Structure formats: structure tokens, C-alpha cells
Amino acid sequence: MPSSIKKKSLPRRLIDRSPKWARKRHAPDKIPYKVSGRRVYIIPTRFGLIFAIAVFALLLGSMNYSNGLAFLLTFILTAVGFVAMHLTNSNLSNLYVEPMLNEAVFSGENALLQIRLWHQDTDRPEVEISHQLALANKAHCCIEENGSVASMHMQTSQRGYLEIDHYMLSTRFPMNMFYAWTIVLQPLRCLVYPKPSDEAPEIFGNSSQSESNKSSNRPGQDDFAGLRDYQWQDSPQHIAWKSYASQDKLLVKQFSESVSKTSMFDIDALSSGNLEIRLSQLCRLILNAEENQQNYGLKLNDTIIEPSNGDTHKHNCLSALATYQLESFSKRGTDI
Amino acid sequence: MMSDASYRLVPWTLAALLFSALPHALILPMHIFALMIGLLILRFIMHKKVLRMPPNWLKYTMAGVCVVVVLATFHTITGALAGGALLLCMATIKTYEMNTLRDHTALILAAFFIVTSYILDNNAIWVGLYVFIASGLCVFVLLKISAPTVDNQLLFKKAKLFFIYGLPLSIALFILFPRIPGPLWGVPNSAGKATTGISDSMSPGMISDLVKSDALAFRVKFLGKEPNRGQLYWRGPVLHNFDGLKWSAFRNNPLIRNSEDNNNFENPEDINYEVILEPHNQNWLYTLDFAQKLPDQAWLKIDYQVSRSRKISQLTRYSATSNLSIHDNRSRFRGKRLLEIDLALPNNTAKKTRELALEWRKKYKTEEEIVQAALQMFNRDLFSYTLSPKLLDLTNSVDDFLFNTKEGFCEHYASAFVVLMRAAGIPSRVVTGYLGGEKNYLNGYYRIKQSDAHAWAEVYYKNTGWTRVDPTGAIAPERIEQNLESALPDENLGGFFSGNSIFLRLENSWYALNTAYFDWVLDFDADKQKGLMEKLGFKNPDWRATVYILVGGVLTGVMFISFLYWRQSRNLIKEPIQKLYVKFLQILEKDGLTIDSSEGPVDLSLRACEKFPDKSEIIKEFIRNYIESRYYSSADVIQNIKTMKLHLRSF
Known part of the structure; x- marks a missing residue:
């Protein structure tokens, strides 16, 4: 791209340096974080400068002709500039931001990092969120009355947690005369599963249907099977609100499906290739099993996930794969 | 593309x-x-x-x-x-x-x-x-x-903010921004722009053309004493040279003093006034006879004409002081040459006029008697005052007017009178300018229109110096005491609004508005700024004072607005969902449930359901919506908020 070869302008370099600077000066921000006016920086844009020059020319003209009306027009435009500065700044200051739970993606896919923004003012400012690594570099967001969600796409290349420790909020609205920005030191995370390999290894005999024909009830999606205690990560859609009303206890509806086969996927059973390839293969196996509505478990050395099926189970298994032997990241997930 | x-x-x-x-x-x-x-x-x-x-x-x-x-x-x-x-x-x-x-x-x-x-x-x-x-x-x-x-609705909202914040700011800037007077690179004269008004020459028909125009010439406000209507002679160009048809100004008129020579001596009879002159692309300013204190940057010529070195090409305000009772006897000390100019007549013209003048000279002993004789002739000999006189014989216009047509306008009378006086050996000159003015009682300004244009004469008495003689007064005294319309009863000047009191009042309000606009917008200059600063308590204000006020004012404003924001944000709940939740808590608290701020929503709802079992369904629905909107990205937040509001209301 020719634009990347071109030397960056001074303001651009200034803006690009600001995350580093902010990180040095400030502790990570609370969640949710109310953008402090003291951390909003503002500089005039190119149009802002041109506008200022035009107003200055008008001022000289008014002085030369000693024309009161021309003075008035000049000062009206000056005031427009000042108000634009104030409004641009107020788009960001006192804005509330909090990261959202981001849906996990497979390595190689684009991660979607989402932030919820809201503002106490009723009129909705326009802001952009950005990060140097984000694709398309910035996402445009018009903040609605009830808050809105801004999202950045980011390329993933390896499993584990994709994490950025800050992001930038910026705005030129209204008037495009000033550029205001702030660095929010909130981590944005997205779990990245291993990339599923193209073909599943034969070793677990996934193609055979004959091993077991006895049906067993396993948690699934289709048929209501009973209630169990609410656990974290249960979908709110499955919470039994009706029984909650009578029992004062959050229960979750369980569903069952007819499952024909149980497999236990063990990483040690895969001999070929390095760790990443084996994890990819396991990933593919899990996906296939889920698709065929089989029961499956996972064994990664000490970590054993009992056979089951369903979305939650799949997520648990894939998360285990994603974070396997990555010590640098905790397994907490994105905490809210 | x-x-x-x-x-x-x-x-x-x-x-x-x-x-x-x-x-x-x-x-x-x-x-x-x-x-x-x-x-x-x-x-x-x-x-x-x-x-x-x-x-x-x-x-x-x-x-x-x-x-x-x-x-x-x-x-x-x-x-x-x-x-x-x-x-x-x-x-x-x-x-x-x-x-x-x-x-x-x-x-x-x-x-x-x-x-x-x-x-x-x-x-x-x-x-x-x-x-x-x-x-x-x-x-x-x-x-x-x-x-x-962005949709227009939001833009209108923002535009409204620009209006609300921007307007006071621009007014403050307008008032306080230091004004540097004068042009920076010179004001080019606008090419080919014709303006109506008196010029520095006069031929028959010039002024009667002018009085058909209703355009404004200038506005005057008297500070203190106001003279009588009949004394409002606004002096314009003084005309000395006559070629038989046309009067023109004397080019090398010596300047006798400028505004810097103004003395501070105050005569109780002085008339102080302020003039707002419409641009007329000429050098002279109009003052009452005779100017004592000159407007800024103005020069006084020996024939008491007040001029500036630059042409008046934009609305100009000046103040001056005049004394109506003194005479101009200055030329007496300046040698005879100047007086000789005011005696010159072109050869071969006005033979009958000269004969009449010589006759009078033999008959009367004093200059005053000769002047009276001329005025009496105008009064007695069926001279009439009209805007559309018969055309004069251009080769001998004065004779034709005095002895033949006997009808004309002020210019004809002034011209003929001066010729008579000169022929009789009395130095005299034609003065052009305006007479009268119409007072607007709303703001005290007199409006002098082009239709007030006038020409009169001045004669030089050996004892007292230059004295004004208005021959028009002999024929149509109403012109001087009242206005042109009353002097011309059978001729319609076309004033549509004239005589109608409601329209007159409307017209007056409009003129008052115009003057206020001029005062506060067009003519708001360094001087007025200074006056305002002084009112605000700055002694000897200069540009620094305005900068102090400007910076101080802006800082105060910013601090005030920030304070408002701060106060607002202090007790504001952040998010709409959170707002609803807090409202929900408040209702519960009012109904007798103790609220522990560290308690999570689920636990709280359990307790609430215990306390209000009949409403448990609603409480649970509400909490479910709350948790879902707040913690799950997949939730349809807007829909949830709507249901929550509904629940809250039913609760």
C-alpha cells in the first residue's frame, strides 16, 4: 500500500504514540469506564486549519474595510469553530465504555471484539473505535439513546486468548474540524479455538456408527428432560423462569437428544505431528461429533471432560483445546 | 468518480x-x-x-x-x-x-x-x-x-447547540475583540458606483432632480440643545465660480485649520451633534453653519466648508459643534484676492441683470438695502416656486429667469440673487447643502433626505462678514419653516406614506431600528469599545483590557459549563438499563424492602419475591431482562428495555 510507505504526518505520529504514553501514565481502567475529560486529547484536523485560515482572512478583510457586519460574520464563524471543538470533545468525555463477552472464533477467522458504549446525554455522538492491529483500522459507531455496540475485526493466527490491553476511541463529529481521541486501557479478549484440521484422523473410528446402538439420554437441545441447578455460562434462554417464580432458585431446563455413540478423544492417542496439528485434529473431531449429535469427551493429559454433547459442552472442550499448555493466559475468560 | x-x-x-x-x-x-x-x-x-x-x-x-x-x-x-x-x-x-x-x-x-x-x-x-x-x-x-x-434529525439537534453556544460567544467576541482602526491595505473604490447627492457644481435643474429622490442623505442627533427648524442649514459645497449657466467650487480653496486645532472652549450657545453620513463618494462633510469644533480628521476651508482628505465611501459617523449666531469674518484678514473671486461674473451675460444691479447701487446707500431690494423683487414681482419650471434660455439664463419666466426652484433663486449681488459690487457666493430634517421621536435622530437638498446665498457685508441670505424664503417661506411639501402645495412629491400616521409611525420605528443597527453593529469601533470598557470600570482601557475580559470571560464560561456538567454527572446513573434497575430498587425500597448495595440482582430478586409474592412474576421477568441485557451481547437490548419499562410501570 502506498500510504504505508509514505511518511506519517506529525499529528498521526503523535496519535500513534499516545497508547504507549497512556499506558505509562495510567493504571488499567475500571469496567465500565467513564472516559475522563482529562484524558481526551484534541487537535485540529486539516479542514479545521483551513477553516481557521479562512476566518483569519475574513478578519483581515473586516479590519481593512472596518465593516461591522463583516466582523460579525467573522466572529460567528469563530464561534462555530469553538463550539465544534467543545462538542467534539464532549463526544468522548463522560462516555461510558465496557468490553463485552466476545464469541470465540477458530484460529484464522476474524475475531469480533465488541464494546458497549453509552452516554448520559440524550443526543447521540458519533465515535470510532480503533486499534493499530484491527482490520480496517477503525469502526464507526453512532451511539444510540440506549447505548450501542461497536466492534472491531481482528485477524487471528494462533489459538489461545487474543487480547489487546487498550483501544482508542476517536471522533471528528461534528464539523470535522477537530480530531479528539482517548486511549481506553481496558483489555479486550476473544478466545481463539485451534483451527480445525481439514480431515479428521481415522483413529477414533468416527465414521463407524456400529459401536453402540443403545440410546442414552444426553444433554442436548431438542427434548425437555428436566431441571438442574443454574451454572455459570448457562444460556439465559434455558433458565426456567416459571419454576424460579415458585421455587426461588434458578434452575436451568435440560434438554436431551437421542445419542447413538460415545467417543473419548485423547490427545495422547494422536501420534502424528506436533502439538498444534494434534489440537487441530481434535478440534475437527469435536466438531464432527457435535454435528453427528454424538456424545464425546476429551482427555488432555490431566484435564478430562466427561462425555456429553451440546453447545456448552462443545465450548468447554474447544476452550480446553484453545488454552492447552498456554500458561501465560489464565483460563478465566473475559470477566465482567 | x-x-x-x-x-x-x-x-x-x-x-x-x-x-x-x-x-x-x-x-x-x-x-x-x-x-x-x-x-x-x-x-x-x-x-x-x-x-x-x-x-x-x-x-x-x-x-x-x-x-x-x-x-x-x-x-x-x-x-x-x-x-x-x-x-x-x-x-x-x-x-x-x-x-x-x-x-x-x-x-x-x-x-x-x-x-x-x-x-x-x-x-x-x-x-x-x-x-x-x-x-x-x-x-x-x-x-x-x-x-x-448521520440523519438530519441529529444534525438539527447539533445545529441547535451551535446556535445556543455560538451566538453568545460570537456576540462576546464582537464586543470584546480588540479593534484595530483603519484600513490595512487601503480600500479600493468600488468602480462605477453612482451615488445620489449634492455635487461640487450646480446647474439649473440639479437640485430639483435631487429632491425627487427619497434617499437618505444623513442622520443627525443633537446632544443637548436643538436648534429651530429654520436654522437647520446643513452646509455642503460652497460655489464661487459662475460661467453663465453653471456654478462650480473654487479648487484651491485654502485650508485654514483642522480638527487638531479644536479648542476646548465651550460656548453655551454651541450646538453639539452627531452625524451618520451615508456614503456619497465626495470629500465633504455636512455641518451646521458655522462649524466650531471640527469632526475628526476633517479640515476647514476658508469658505467654511468641512472636508476630509479621503472620500466618504462608507457609512461614516462624526461629531461636530456649531455656533449658529456667529458670522464668518475670517476672509477679511486674508487679503482681497479671495473676495475678488466672489465678485467675478462672466462677460457678455446677464446684461439686463447688471443694469438692474447698477440702478440699485445708485439708488441705495448700504449693502443691506440692496439685499432687501432683491428680496422684495422676488417677493413682489409674481415670482413662483416650482419644481418644474419652464426651460431657460441657456445662453442668457439669469436674464431669462429674472425678467421672463419668473418661476424656479431654490437653485434658480440663489443663482440669480448672487449674480445680482455681484453685479451690484457685493461679494457673494452660492452655498449648497440641505435644509431642515425630519425628527424621529423614537430615537431622537433627524433624518435628512436628498429631498431636503437646498441652495442659498451668502453675501459679504463689510462690517460683519459673510451673512446667509436665503432668497427662497422671500418666495416660499414655508420651505424654510416647514418642508418642501408644504412649499409645493399643488405638486405631488410622491410620498406614499406621507400624512398617514400609522405608516409614519411604522416608518419611524424602522428608521430607529436602522439607527440602532448602525450604532451597535456597523459602527461598533475602537472608540465605542473603549466607551463600553470604561462603563465596565476599566480606566484608560486599551486592547489589553479587552483581552483580559475576553480570556477571563471565556474561562469563567468554560468553568461554569464544566460545573454544570459535573453536577449533572455526579448524580447521574450511567446506563439506561442501570437507570431502570435503580428505579426498580427505589420502588422496592419505598415498599419496605431494605436494599443492600452489595447484593446482586438475583439474590435481590429472591428476597423481593419473598416479600411480594403476588408480584414475583413481574420481578423475575424484570430481573431476567436486566441480566440478559447487561451481560449478554446477543441480547436485544432495546427490546428488553421496552419490556423492562413496561414491567416497571405495572409494578
Whole structure:
């Protein structure tokens, strides 16, 4: 791209340096974080400068002709500039931001990092969120009355947690005369599963249907099977609100499906290739099993996930794969 | 290629440009203006895709043609008028090339300059209003260009903020911004601009043409004592040379003093007044006879004409002091040469007049008697006062008037009278100017219109010096005591509003408004700023005082607004969902449930259900919606909020 070869302008370099600077000066921000006016920086844009020059020319003209009306027009435009500065700044200051739970993606896919923004003012400012690594570099967001969600796409290349420790909020609205920005030191995370390999290894005999024909009830999606205690990560859609009303206890509806086969996927059973390839293969196996509505478990050395099926189970298994032997990241997930 | 956002903005930008350009219809030559408006309308038709956009070579050719047309019309491309015309041309051509948003912004910036170029020419009150609206439109279009995806409703909201914050700020800037007086690079005279008013020569018919105009000449406000109507002789050019038909000024009139020689001596009979003079493109200022303290930068000529070195090409305010009772006897000390000029008559003209004058000279002993004889003749010999006299014999106009037609206007009488006096050996001269004025009781300003133009005579008495003699008074004294209309009872001057009291009052209010506008907008200069500073308690204010006030005021304003924000944000709950939740808690608390702020929503709802079992369904639904909207990205937040509000209400 020719634009990347071109030397960056001074303001651009200034803006690009600001995350580093902010990180040095400030502790990570609370969640949710109310953008402090003291951390909003503002500089005039190119149009802002041109506008200022035009107003200055008008001022000289008014002085030369000693024309009161021309003075008035000049000062009206000056005031427009000042108000634009104030409004641009107020788009960001006192804005509330909090990261959202981001849906996990497979390595190689684009991660979607989402932030919820809201503002106490009723009129909705326009802001952009950005990060140097984000694709398309910035996402445009018009903040609605009830808050809105801004999202950045980011390329993933390896499993584990994709994490950025800050992001930038910026705005030129209204008037495009000033550029205001702030660095929010909130981590944005997205779990990245291993990339599923193209073909599943034969070793677990996934193609055979004959091993077991006895049906067993396993948690699934289709048929209501009973209630169990609410656990974290249960979908709110499955919470039994009706029984909650009578029992004062959050229960979750369980569903069952007819499952024909149980497999236990063990990483040690895969001999070929390095760790990443084996994890990819396991990933593919899990996906296939889920698709065929089989029961499956996972064994990664000490970590054993009992056979089951369903979305939650799949997520648990894939998360285990994603974070396997990555010590640098905790397994907490994105905490809210 | 034109972007989609740019395409949608085209009508807006065109409208802003067209609106800014419209007043130019009044100052630009018709062919240039018509060309521009035509091109703009054509551009709009192209936008509607009826016509195809022109190729590049055609645009460049059109730009070239426009420069040539402007050059051919004005013979220059600088100056407010020609520059404005050129800018308008270029902007119009540029509308055929609105590919990017940047093109749009450039056009709006050009529109600001186009408006300004018009202001420099005309700054009447309606222009002020028009400019305000036009700049508002331009700012809105700028707003629209800066955020083409945002809907108009939000933009209107923002525009409202610009109005609310911007207006006081611009007024503060206008009042407080240090004014540097005077031109920075010189004001070019607008080419080919004709103004009505008195000139420095007078031929028969000149003033009677002028009085048909209802245009304003100047406004006067007396500070303190006001003279009688009959004393309001506003002195303009003094005419010394007569060629038999035409009177003209004496070129090398010596200057006797300037405004710096004003003494501070105050005579109780002095009349102090302030004049707002409409531009008349001449050097002289109008003062009452005779000026004592001169306006700033003004010179007094030996015949008591007050002039400035620069032509009055814009509305000008000056103050002066006059004394109505003194005589001008200055020329007595300046040698005879000047008086000889005021005795000269062209040879071979006015033979009968000269004979009559010589006859009087033999008959009467004093100059005063001769003057009286002339006035009596005007009064007695069936002379009449009319705006449309019979045409005079141009070769011998004075004789023809005095002995033949015997009807004329003030200029005829003044001219004939002076010729008579000169023939009789009394130095005399014609003075032109205005007589009278109409007082607006709303603001105390007298309006002196072109129809108040007048010509009278001055004769030189050996004992007392120059004395005013108005021969018109002998024929039509009403002209002096009242006004022109009462002096011309059977001739309609065409005053539509005249005599109608409601219209008169409306007219007066309008003039008062105009004067206030002039006072506070057009003529707000360094002096007035200084006066205002002094009222605010600054002693000897200079530009530094205004800077202090400006900076101090802005800081105070910013602090005040920040304080409001701070106070607002202190007790504001952050998020709509959170707001609803807090409201929910408040209701529960009011109904007797103790709220522990560390308690989570689920636990809370359990307790609430225990306490209000009949409402448990609603409480649980509400909490479910709350948890879902707050912690799950998949939730339909807006829908949830709606249901929560519903629950809250039913609760």
C-alpha cells in the first residue's frame, strides 16, 4: 500500500504514540469506564486549519474595510469553530465504555471484539473505535439513546486468548474540524479455538456408527428432560423462569437428544505431528461429533471432560483445546 | 468518480451557494449574475440526471470564459466587487466538480467569502439578517458534509447547540475583540458606483432632480440643545465660480485649520451633534453653519466648508459643534484676492441683470438695502416656486429667469440673487447643502433626505462678514419653516406614506431600528469599545483590557459549563438499563424492602419475591431482562428495555 510507505504526518505520529504514553501514565481502567475529560486529547484536523485560515482572512478583510457586519460574520464563524471543538470533545468525555463477552472464533477467522458504549446525554455522538492491529483500522459507531455496540475485526493466527490491553476511541463529529481521541486501557479478549484440521484422523473410528446402538439420554437441545441447578455460562434462554417464580432458585431446563455413540478423544492417542496439528485434529473431531449429535469427551493429559454433547459442552472442550499448555493466559475468560 | 455521500450532498451545497449568491443580483452586472445563476440551475438539472455532466475540457473553457467576462466587465479582478464576482464564477464552475467531500467544503468556504464580498458593498439591516441566515445555512451544510451518514434529525439537534453556544460567544467576541482602526491595505473604490447627492457644481435643474429622490442623505442627533427648524442649514459645497449657466467650487480653496486645532472652549450657545453620513463618494462633510469644533480628521476651508482628505465611501459617523449666531469674518484678514473671486461674473451675460444691479447701487446707500431690494423683487414681482419650471434660455439664463419666466426652484433663486449681488459690487457666493430634517421621536435622530437638498446665498457685508441670505424664503417661506411639501402645495412629491400616521409611525420605528443597527453593529469601533470598557470600570482601557475580559470571560464560561456538567454527572446513573434497575430498587425500597448495595440482582430478586409474592412474576421477568441485557451481547437490548419499562410501570 502506498500510504504505508509514505511518511506519517506529525499529528498521526503523535496519535500513534499516545497508547504507549497512556499506558505509562495510567493504571488499567475500571469496567465500565467513564472516559475522563482529562484524558481526551484534541487537535485540529486539516479542514479545521483551513477553516481557521479562512476566518483569519475574513478578519483581515473586516479590519481593512472596518465593516461591522463583516466582523460579525467573522466572529460567528469563530464561534462555530469553538463550539465544534467543545462538542467534539464532549463526544468522548463522560462516555461510558465496557468490553463485552466476545464469541470465540477458530484460529484464522476474524475475531469480533465488541464494546458497549453509552452516554448520559440524550443526543447521540458519533465515535470510532480503533486499534493499530484491527482490520480496517477503525469502526464507526453512532451511539444510540440506549447505548450501542461497536466492534472491531481482528485477524487471528494462533489459538489461545487474543487480547489487546487498550483501544482508542476517536471522533471528528461534528464539523470535522477537530480530531479528539482517548486511549481506553481496558483489555479486550476473544478466545481463539485451534483451527480445525481439514480431515479428521481415522483413529477414533468416527465414521463407524456400529459401536453402540443403545440410546442414552444426553444433554442436548431438542427434548425437555428436566431441571438442574443454574451454572455459570448457562444460556439465559434455558433458565426456567416459571419454576424460579415458585421455587426461588434458578434452575436451568435440560434438554436431551437421542445419542447413538460415545467417543473419548485423547490427545495422547494422536501420534502424528506436533502439538498444534494434534489440537487441530481434535478440534475437527469435536466438531464432527457435535454435528453427528454424538456424545464425546476429551482427555488432555490431566484435564478430562466427561462425555456429553451440546453447545456448552462443545465450548468447554474447544476452550480446553484453545488454552492447552498456554500458561501465560489464565483460563478465566473475559470477566465482567 | 463521485462518491455516493458526495452525490447526496450536491443539492445542499448548491442551495447554500445559491442562497449566498442571491444578493449579488443587486450589485453585479446583470449578464454576469444571470450567467452564474443559469450555470447553478443547470448543475441542479444535471444532478437530477436529465443531462449529462460536461467533459473536463468544457469546464476549463468555461472557467476561462468567466475570467474573461469578469475582466471585460470590471477591467480588474481585485477589489471587493470584481473579486467577489470572480469568486462567484469560480465557485459556480467548481460545482461541476463535486467529487469528494473536500470539494463540498471548499465550496462552502467560498460561499462565506461571497457573502462577505456583498457585505462590503452593502450592509443595510436586511443584509445583516440575510447574512445571518445564509451563514446559518452554510454552517448546517458544513455539518452535513462532516457527517454525511448521520440523519438530519441529529444534525438539527447539533445545529441547535451551535446556535445556543455560538451566538453568545460570537456576540462576546464582537464586543470584546480588540479593534484595530483603519484600513490595512487601503480600500479600493468600488468602480462605477453612482451615488445620489449634492455635487461640487450646480446647474439649473440639479437640485430639483435631487429632491425627487427619497434617499437618505444623513442622520443627525443633537446632544443637548436643538436648534429651530429654520436654522437647520446643513452646509455642503460652497460655489464661487459662475460661467453663465453653471456654478462650480473654487479648487484651491485654502485650508485654514483642522480638527487638531479644536479648542476646548465651550460656548453655551454651541450646538453639539452627531452625524451618520451615508456614503456619497465626495470629500465633504455636512455641518451646521458655522462649524466650531471640527469632526475628526476633517479640515476647514476658508469658505467654511468641512472636508476630509479621503472620500466618504462608507457609512461614516462624526461629531461636530456649531455656533449658529456667529458670522464668518475670517476672509477679511486674508487679503482681497479671495473676495475678488466672489465678485467675478462672466462677460457678455446677464446684461439686463447688471443694469438692474447698477440702478440699485445708485439708488441705495448700504449693502443691506440692496439685499432687501432683491428680496422684495422676488417677493413682489409674481415670482413662483416650482419644481418644474419652464426651460431657460441657456445662453442668457439669469436674464431669462429674472425678467421672463419668473418661476424656479431654490437653485434658480440663489443663482440669480448672487449674480445680482455681484453685479451690484457685493461679494457673494452660492452655498449648497440641505435644509431642515425630519425628527424621529423614537430615537431622537433627524433624518435628512436628498429631498431636503437646498441652495442659498451668502453675501459679504463689510462690517460683519459673510451673512446667509436665503432668497427662497422671500418666495416660499414655508420651505424654510416647514418642508418642501408644504412649499409645493399643488405638486405631488410622491410620498406614499406621507400624512398617514400609522405608516409614519411604522416608518419611524424602522428608521430607529436602522439607527440602532448602525450604532451597535456597523459602527461598533475602537472608540465605542473603549466607551463600553470604561462603563465596565476599566480606566484608560486599551486592547489589553479587552483581552483580559475576553480570556477571563471565556474561562469563567468554560468553568461554569464544566460545573454544570459535573453536577449533572455526579448524580447521574450511567446506563439506561442501570437507570431502570435503580428505579426498580427505589420502588422496592419505598415498599419496605431494605436494599443492600452489595447484593446482586438475583439474590435481590429472591428476597423481593419473598416479600411480594403476588408480584414475583413481574420481578423475575424484570430481573431476567436486566441480566440478559447487561451481560449478554446477543441480547436485544432495546427490546428488553421496552419490556423492562413496561414491567416497571405495572409494578
